[in-house]
Amino acid sequence: MEKDKHTVFAQEVELEEGAIHRLTSVQSASSVFDPLANMLSKQVEEDAYAQMHIEDDSPYAEVRAAVPSTDDTSMPQNTWRVWVLGMLMATIGAGMDMILALHSPQFFLSTFVVSVLVWPLGRAWEKVMPNIKVLGLPLNPGPFNIKEHALITIMANIAFGNGQAYATDIVMVLNLHYNTFFGWGFNLCIVWATQCLGFAFAGLMRKILVEPSNMIWPSTLVTSTFLTNIHINDNHVANGWKISRLKFFLIVFAASFAWYWFPGYVFQALSYFAWPTWIAPNNVIVNQVFGAYSGIGLFPITFDWEQIAGYTGSPLVPPLSTIFSVAASMVVMYWIITPAIHYANVLYFQYLPISSSSTYDRYQNTYNVTKIINSDLSFNLEKYKAYSPLFLSTTFFISYGMSFASFTATIVHAYLFHGADIWHTLRHWDNANPDVHYRLMKSYRGVPEWWYCIVFAIFFALAIVAVRAWNTEMPVYALVISILLAMFMLIPIGVVYAISNIEIALNVVTEFIIGYMVPGKPASMMIFKTFGFIVNLQALTFAQDMKLGQYMKLSPRLLFACQLFSGVWGGLVNCAVMKWAQGNIVDVCQSTQKNNFTCPGIRVFFNASIIWGVIGPTRLFSEGQLYYGVLFFFLIGAALPVVNWLVLRKYPNSWVKYINWPVFFGGSSSIPPATPYNYATYCTVGIIFNYFIKKRWFHWWSKYNFSLSAGLDLGLAWASMMIFLCLDLTNADYISWWGNNITYDTMDMTKTAIRVVLAEGEGFGPTSW
Template sequence: MSVDEAPISIGSDNEKQQVVVDALAFVDLDDPNIDKDDAIAGILEDDSPYPEVRSAVANTDDASIPCGTLRAWVLGFIWAIIVPGLNQFFFFRYPAVNITGTVAQLLSFPMGRLWANIVPNWIVFGIPINPGPFTIKEHVLITIMATVGSQSAYATDIVAVQRVYYNQTFNFTYQWMMVMSTQMIGFSLGGVMRRFLVQPPSMIWPTNLVTCALFNTLHAQTYAGIGTRGGISRGRFFTYVWLGGIAWYFFPGYLFQALSYFTWVCWIAPENVVVNQLFGYQSGLGMSLITFDWAQIAYTLSPLASPWWAEANVIAGFITFFWIIAPLIYYTNTWYAKYMPMQSRTSFDNTGASYDVSKIITSDNQLNITAYEEYSPLFLSTTFAISYGLSFASITSTIMHALLFFRKQIWTQARRSMNEQPDIHARLMSKYRQVPEWWYMSIFVAMFIFGIVCIEVWPTDFPVWGFVLALIIAFIYIIPIGMIQAITNQQIGLNVITELIVGYLIPGRPLAMMMFKTWGYITMYQALQFASDFKLGHYMKVSPRTMFWAQVAASALSGTVQLGVQAWMFSNIQDICTPQQKDGFICPNTQVFGTASIIWGVIGPQRQFSAGQVYHSLTWFFLIGTICPVVVWLLQMKWPNSWIRYINFPVIFNGTSLIPPASAVNYVTWGIVGFIFQYVIRRRHFSWWTKYNYVLSAALDSGLACSIVLIFFCLQYPRNGTIGENNVLTWWGNTVFINTADGAAAPLWTVNGTFG
């Protein structure tokens, strides 16, 4: 081991004593992930206090390893064009395919190796074209550039909805400035908050551990882990599982889709509505318990990445609200529930049909009050309505939880420098030049000006004070939501609360509603996405300044590429965003976004949640969310070492926030797999778990991602999905789960006229 690779050692007795003091202070924090004795031992051994981190991240660094090379920048820019461009193209198509960061991580590896082997070792203007072997730090930088803007920018939906729903086509300058502002303001805030969300060792960011394990496996780094080193290597283990995952997904993903929707109870009684509502996966509550599809199991996130106590909170919330409360509400016909499916992502009118917003808006997309009163109020399925209530509770519980449980850590981190962190990784990173705060603030000021220009120069009907309020909401929630996500792997969303606020403050302005929601929600989301990437660079010892410029450049490039792809599509694809589009470019996400702009921006929340309206009782969840963390805090004060310390109400309320469009199967099987690996195997076979758990997760995710791409481009995209439509796609194994009351989303009662 070279001097550069050696961990920072604890030398003198005074240094050791100070480390012990810091360790004791660290384990005194309210952190359910910490085991006090194990944490102190880890710190004294110059390693992370957390075994999860020790199993996936090496506690060494070689600062001489090349990182920001010409090769890394060129490959990073290539992937920052390919991945966002393809994802934006398929974003408007149904069915779509999503090119994940894992695909870029895997495919950029042989590209880097190929560059190292065939490109001449020339030096041009003092810059080596081929700096030698492809390094792990270059690979990290390329992957971050590929993923930082890989998903469709939220603001591109505003542009699409303006064109499709409101016949507004503002020029490219407006579109570009809005996309840059919504994406980059979050980056600047995430950078400012890194003292709280990146540097502390308790901010684990569990998903990054899977990514780190894959990097170390691909590059055959010095063993990063604890426990025995016996058994097959991580690299061979990854290869076997990855190849098996690619091959297996062809069955639940294409050849035998009943393995994915394994509603075996519903197959026995396909026409029994109650049985299908309880045991179904598509419109039911998922009590059949089984699926053989990793895409279903890991729909929310990999169950092998989150700590078990956090997964237990999610499952407790799911069982309480969706297996106990939802049936009670449904079968007592509360909110006229029996006239609708138990679970649906659709909104309904008083005949049980999908709500037709075209009946209640004028030609200039304003609410026609008379038509609304003659037509119908808007009704939601039981699980959809409960999800709104849980969103309300999660917002207030997050603030209360942060005030009660995080205040000590926030105060400590506000005063602590990086080299004072009780964590080897922070001390290793303190050797690198840090990014000055004014760099982030400069981006914030520039993007703030972009936002003001968009609002004021073009007719958006969005007041500047609304823009400022949206940013304030995002700013308030970044630290509490970020700390919860970094510890539990669960992110609380601001999309519902921003829709509710703007619907009351600025009624009747759908474009203003979309802008408020985007700046309020996506600013926070992007800040945490960048914080997560910062932590990945922190774990892999990538220079912070190199990370900064890579993220800025890739974000600007990916947003520009996405707008260019979208503009080309609307100019060259006939009938785009219409139901009759022959190639499947029917824009399902744009339809959802546009309908939401009408429901929240035109109809308004006052016609759903105000006093006297159908769903007014859901507003009590704001109070419930405020009280519950206080109760847990008081109980924990009395019994500090009991199981009560693991109760986290923001996670309980928000863990099931993806319902809809997620369904029960995505949580039930996720919890079962999480229990097996994160509780049983971790406790009984810890050496196996620490060596293979995160590699297994990376291999399953990678195999799934590659298989989805192969199936889509080889079997679904050609001939617009008609391959096999008369044989493999119509046999029993691909239709049995559809030909049930669950597949038909059947309600318990048939409407005779109207209800409500």
């Protein structure tokens, strides 16, 4: 019977293929903002629906193409296979992500890695394990099915889908930069509270964010398509290619694993392939313009997948319109405006590297925060006036402006182009527009709201313990405000994200609020930001996976248990691996760490604690201060979507319909620690696959694109781990030859490409601060 259902679904997908091909050209995660694209998409959607003659299905064509409209309630879900493989993947993934987060460039495992890797493990389990019961659960309930696969994928996504637990950055910064150690109790309380409070919020608001049919959550459709394709196992010919997705993935994985040993160990120049800097290693302009590490990477070539996907994820997954918007942002803001203001010496930029995630003092040295704080980590104004104001590199300055603009641009753009959708969802919170997937879920017992209330009470108590049992100087009222901010912003942010796949980040807002609320307290700033920002982000992650559970028809109570346990376990693994890394990796998080475990993300987090927590926004961004002008980005971000909206009302076919300001300002948010070099290579690969290959060989792209991405990610992850285990743990040296040494002999890699170099003891900047 199940085979018949899969056959019917495969026929439906095949029948709709032509319409979907047209649909993908006009509808994507970011083009939802475009009214013209909406109109074209709706017409194509109606054509596709008429073509399929489906009376009871989702009203959205992209959902119909990705999700079966049937369910087999007899399919086993709560099995030992789910729990063992799910917790195994959560453990390995959370541990690897914690280690990889310390490396430069950063790299995080994709959930596609788990989706593909667990498939042969599940199939092996069904062939090897005996069919007996252990503690009432069948050890081998039969064929490894799509629901088990989806549950394992969700467990892994909760444990490490957003990278390592964000709160570990607080612990690392306190330990390494402020020489403050609160111990295991604090570490676990702060990690578990920030990771799991969002689970309670997502569950309590699931009737608004998950159950309605118009809450699509586009990224879940990619996972749903991937899982459905594997379990349908329809190995059709795609542009002449007959190999199955699984075999293709295994070949790519093996090739990626073997290849990374060259840029990662044997021939490291293949990674930072900034060859103009090799020709002129001591030329400041050449290293600033073409540098890959501390330059703007004007000639972006690399043979290292980690450079391409390390900071932003695989470029094979996002829609083309998003990649084009990111490319436009990178070119305009970092290849045109950045060098323009740098070489004009605006705000003393020529005294610093053009691209760096570090903060500097007036002597061109890394800012020494210990010179401006008291023993209790509080700010000392007299020491600050005697020492130095804080200076930012050019790309760091631009990145703050981009963050400010993206926040206001997304809110205004969402209000203008999605206001009706948001209001409709809020008015009809009781799900006035149910679809077949919501109705099919009625066959399963739901989760009562009081379960989520208990979860909230437990982790809110842990949050209070974390800030009061240790000397964090974080007032409880500030903790409550940060959690309320995360909660009240969840509905508007969640609705926009579920419809458009555009996320509004609260990191800038939380930094602003705590910088004025509790000035001069870096620990308080980091904790407030993490609760306000990450609790909201984690809630989106939990809600997104709840939607995948609805699409895959997973038991809500089983999903509740899987999400909760994987969230708690992932946090524990992160804490354990973090402490192990601090004790076993020599010079971890130091700029001189020989194997590039320099902790770029933690360095940015530390710099943010100085900017917003120690010195505070009043002394940096208020009127009359050095970086006051960056605040105008808030106004720019708010104004530009209004211009688009007014123009499109009068001229619907105007070229401005191609400009997506939220993606333009927010797409390059990882700079720093990423550089324009990383984003340029990312966009180049994304355009090749999502435009040229997709347009020319659409069937090949549909069948193999996500398998290619997963294979590259997994091969890189395992090769990186093997190099780490073989070399870093044994403190072995890398091969010393030209192919490894040439990159480290340039001003780009040493971050010494500075146009104006001061004499010893000489300073620059304003005369008073």
